[in-house]
Amino acid sequence: MHEQRAFGTGPPLTRRQLLKITLAGGLLAASGTSLWQWTNTPRLHAATFIGAAATYDLNLTQLIGQGFHELGITAATIRGKRILLKPNLVETHPGHEHINTHPFVVRAAAEAFLRLGASRVLVGEGPGHRQDTLQILEESGLAEVLNEDHIPFMNLNDLVGTSVPNAGKQTALSTLTFPTVLHEVDWIVSMPKMKTHHWTGVTLSMKNLFGLMPGLYYGWPKNVFHHAGLHESILDITATLKPHFAIVDGIVGMEGDGPLMGTPKPLGVLVMGRNLPAVDATCARLMGIDPYKIGYLSTAENWLGPIHERDIEQRGERIDSHQQPFRLLEHIPATRDIQLVKS
Numbered sequence: 202m203h204e205q206r207a208f209g210t211g212p213p214l215t216r217r218q219l220l221k222i223t224l225a226g227g228l229l230a231a232s233g234t235s236l237w238q239w240t241n242t243p244r245l246h247a248a249t250f251i252g253a254a255a256t257y258d259l260n261l262t263q264l265i266g267q268g269f270h271e272l273g274i275t276a277a278t279i280r281g282k283r284i285l286l287k288p289n290l291v292e293t294h295p296g297h298e299h300i301n302t303h304p305f306v307v308r309a310a311a312e313a314f315l316r317l318g319a320s321r322v323l324v325g326e327g328p329g330h331r332q333d334t335l336q337i338l339e340e341s342g343l344a345e346v347l348n349e350d351h352i353p354f355m356n357l358n359d360l361v362g363t364s365v366p367n368a369g370k371q372t373a374l375s376t377l378t379f380p381t382v383l384h385e386v387d388w389i390v391s392m393p394k395m396k397t398h399h400w401t402g403v404t405l406s407m408k409n410l411f412g413l414m415p416g417l418y419y420g421w422p423k424n425v426f427h428h429a430g431l432h433e434s435i436l437d438i439t440a441t442l443k444p445h446f447a448i449v450d451g452i453v454g455m456e457g458d459g460p461l462m463g464t465p466k467p468l469g470v471l472v473m474g475r476n477l478p479a480v481d482a483t484c485a486r487l488m489g490i491d492p493y494k495i496g497y498l499s500t501a502e503n504w505l506g507p508i509h510e511r512d513i514e515q516r517g518e519r520i521d522s523h524q525q526p527f528r529l530l531e532h533i534p535a536t537r538d539i540q541l542v543k544s
Contacts, residue, residue, distance in 0.1 A: 261309035280318035327357035369437030406447035478506030489526025
């Protein structure tokens with residue numbers, strides 16, 4: 202944390218200090234944050250882990266375990282806890298395995314949590330595009346993996362829900378209805394695929410939470426949130442639910458017209474962390490995208506979590522070692538002019 206000092210008091214600034222302030226001011230102006238706000242508002246901080254994995258055939262359980270270690274998650278943290286893994290299952294098309302979270306990443310996460318002593322691991326999802334969740338589960342290959350490993354699956358779309366006050370207050374929705382099972386677990390883990398998105402720019406760990414909201418109450422494709430505002434709904438759900446962890450499948454992501462019609466983008470990473478805005482900001486930078494140009498991330502800054510590079514401690518691999526700009530389509534407003542600008 203930088204020492205705070207009122208302007209016009211204390212010794213005069215050196216040329217180096219003045220240069221640093223000038224440079225910082227330029228960065229903050231680009232993000233819509235004033236220098237006064239930056240220097241006078243306590244900053245949130247978080248750590249994220251980037252792990253390298255060129256293919257899904259590697260020992261992903263070991264890699265996730267390494268991420269746990271780097272992030273300070275130990276057996277004492279997890280022992281006895283009930284874990285809900287929430288992958289991204291949207292659609293299935295032959296030859297388009299890059300649409301959904303890879304089954305081997307889900308398997309590895311389950312094994313990693315069980316090795317640390319989790320009392321139970323289950324997988325839950327409520328797809329927003331197709332109502333036949335079990336068909337998507339089968340066609341994605343995840344059903345076979347879960348059956349082999351004896352991991353239960355819950356179709357969240359059909360579960361009875363419990364309404365709670367909307368803590369985010371970004372939409373006009375006074376309450377949010379979550380499946381009752383979410384109150385019966387200790388950790389909720391968002392496990393998205395790293396993708397572009399034709400309405401929100403990117404879809405990562407925060408956007409992935411839409412699949413927790415039962416279609417029984419919110420329809421298909423969760424139209425209530427589309428009408429309330431997608432960016433605002435993402436913030437409301439995250440603020441109200443307060444998920445505990447994220448593991449982003451960026452081994453093969455999706456660029457172009459995501460989240461369904463884009464093309465594969467091999468990036469070779471898993472990104473993990475306890476703070477979802479920090480994880481998503483890190484993913485955006487890996488994708489060559491400016492997190493401040495993503496509406497919900499910019500609003501989340503220093504409220505739900507940090508998104509500025511100075512406030513996120515990167516552990517494991519470096520961003521610049523794996524950064525590969527994702528292809529963005531100019532004719533899609535949400536992905537127009539969101540790329541990082543090299544200084």
